[in-house]
Amino acid sequence: MTRDKRNQRIREFFIEKTISASGIASVVIVVLIFVFLLKDGLSLFKIESIQDFLSGKLWYPISDPPKFGILPLILGSIVVTAGATAISVPIGVASAIYIAEVSSPRIKEYLKAGVELLAAIPSVVLGFIGVVTLVPFVKQFFNLPTGLTAFSGSIMLAFMAMPTIVSIAEDALTAVPRSYREGALALGATKWQTIYKVTVPSAASGIVAAVMLGVGRVIGETMAVMMITGNAAVIPKSIFQPVRTLTATIAAEMGETVRGSDHFYALFAIGIVLFLITFFINMIADLYLHREKR
């Protein structure tokens, strides 16, 4: 064996080991985070039953005795997320279809740049813009006592989910082989029929994954919702009321708790709930993305 070859093999060996070490490290870190979360979060259940925690209607963490019912927070998250999904999915998927299938190459470039720009806006900035423009508008337009409502939050979050949905769904549509479209057009299908009967169904799993990842982003979002939804931990009766989400609760209260207090553990327990929700959503997205590859 020549020396060059041996050097090369040694180099390959180190490169390979470095890469696998980083791979292992990332897994270990995730596991550690989860263990840490579990350790502190589960401590809450020594003083509060899981049942009461999940279905309790009152969240008074610093009254005496404290009440750690997160039902209003869960509902707050669900209402805001559902609203954001209802707004962002149809618009996002339609935009993706327009960009991938209809627009001219030039317009396509501009639109894609626009979507990336939207994705690049920090959420706190979006939240700020929302507070100054959207909130007063909602208050006036619907004649409400306050514009800080679940509805405003949904609109704002829809803007955050949209870039994810558009860009991933657009990738999925673009990846549909040209031959499918040609086959459909050659059978006398119109452009529109080709899109909704062949191209979109062919990209369906990718589109579902796009939606799930967009929704995942919405559930995990904190800053903007905190600024815009009014932060009232009450069970919402309509989307035009202030709500508070799981994420906003952690962010708002973490600074005021004493390390090791019941309140502190309760916030970690909320973290577990959030973790599980996002984990399942990402898992579903992943499932669909992989189904496409098969």
Add this chain to the structure above:
Amino acid sequence: MAQIEVKKLNLSYGDFHALIDIDLSIETRMITAMIGPSGCGKSTLLRVFNRMNDLIEGVNITGQVLIEGNDILNHKADLIVLRKEVGMVFQRPNPFPLSIYDNITFGPRVHGTKNKKILDEIVRTSLEDVLLWDELKDKLHRSALRLSLEQQQRLCIARLTAVKPKILLMDEPCSALDPVATQNIEELFNKLKNEYTIVIVTHNMQQAARISQRAGFMLLGELVEFGDTRRIFTAPADKRTEDYITGRFG
């Protein structure tokens, strides 16, 4: 009677002249084979007949192409009707990633058939056309992508016969298939020519000789020679045709 009349057809992609002064007439219920070296314009010519070149930017076409007397190059021509009459089979089988049933009913549905009974009947007769019915009748709701390549190509033909076209265009329909599958598909063509006018592009000269009644030899965008297949292969009039079929170039 001629089903397709081509008169002084010229086509260019931008400033590249891909078809030059093509004149030919394709007869009803016969197999016409187009042969020639790679890049000579066979696919381009075929794609004129169902106006698939419209999808490409910068294509410029002049001349006349009459299908049953209608000039299909006229911009008033109804592409949807045209493509229903003139179906195309592609080089690689391209079934949609849908069920076998949905693949076949795609055409009839876009052309307005909604009745489930009629659609069921179409699926049956179309699969019978391509001799797949017995194999697939219990698997109609499986994904078409799980079929073998030969079955997929047959399915793509069934997808066409489902809309009852008059003309079938085939662009190297066997090039993705193994010899046995190719032979089976060739047998199928023989059967189909009783009902359809078939224009087939092929690289395989034996195939052209075996299955076609008319043949055309193209070179660099020109139709060098066109006529009875047996005559083209036994007594070519043009030196270039002779060189090509005897394998001196190509």
